Amino acid sequence: MSKLIFILNGPNLNLLGKRQPQIYGHETLVDVEADCRKTAATRGLDIRFHQSNREYEIIDWIHEARDVAGGIVINPGAFTHTSVAILDALNTFEPPVIECHISQVHKREAFRHHSFVSHRADAVLAGFGTQGYTLALERLARLINGPKA
Ligand code: CA2
Secondary structure (H helix, E strand, C coil), X not given: CCCEEEEEECCCHHHCCCCCHHHHCCCCHHHXXXXXXXXXXXXXXXXXXXXXXXXXXXXXXXXXXXXXXXXXXXXXXXXXXCCHHHHHHHCCCCCCEEEEECCCHHHCCHHHXXXXXXXXXXXXXXXXXXXXXXXXXXXXXXXXXXXXX
16 A cells, blocks of 8 residues: 555644634644654655645545545545535545544534544544644554554
8 A cells, every 4th residue: 555645634724823722722734744744754654745725626635645645634624514525535535534633623613513524534533633643644554554563
């Protein structure tokens, strides 16, 4: 299986660390990418790290991942709760998909409790803060490299 992992981030996550630190913490998305690169390097994975405020760009990256990636970590942001199109795209991708939310969405407003993406995700992380991204990568490394790697 490919050791390339796509890490995809949805709308407003470019503001991470700059607004609402009480919910999303102080780390910026640049910090998260750096953490992911460190974890990936220790686990022999490569990553492509993207963020967009446009639904179609996220869909296009999922399509790109179909040809080259061994897994996807996705924080779809608010598209989590609205996007059948992102779910449909993920359903065309065979390797493992991990859905990652910085906040514990089930403790928040009722409209955040449903996720279209969870209909496809093989695992879901919520409430681990930005650490969720590296935990997701550790899990994908285990799935790709095996338990002893
Ligand atoms: O907890 C998460 O990671 C979310 O996916 C974040 C989304 C929210 O709509 C989901 O319900 C849960 C919002 C991303 C907005 O990110 C910001 C970060 C810092 C400041 C403002 C927005």
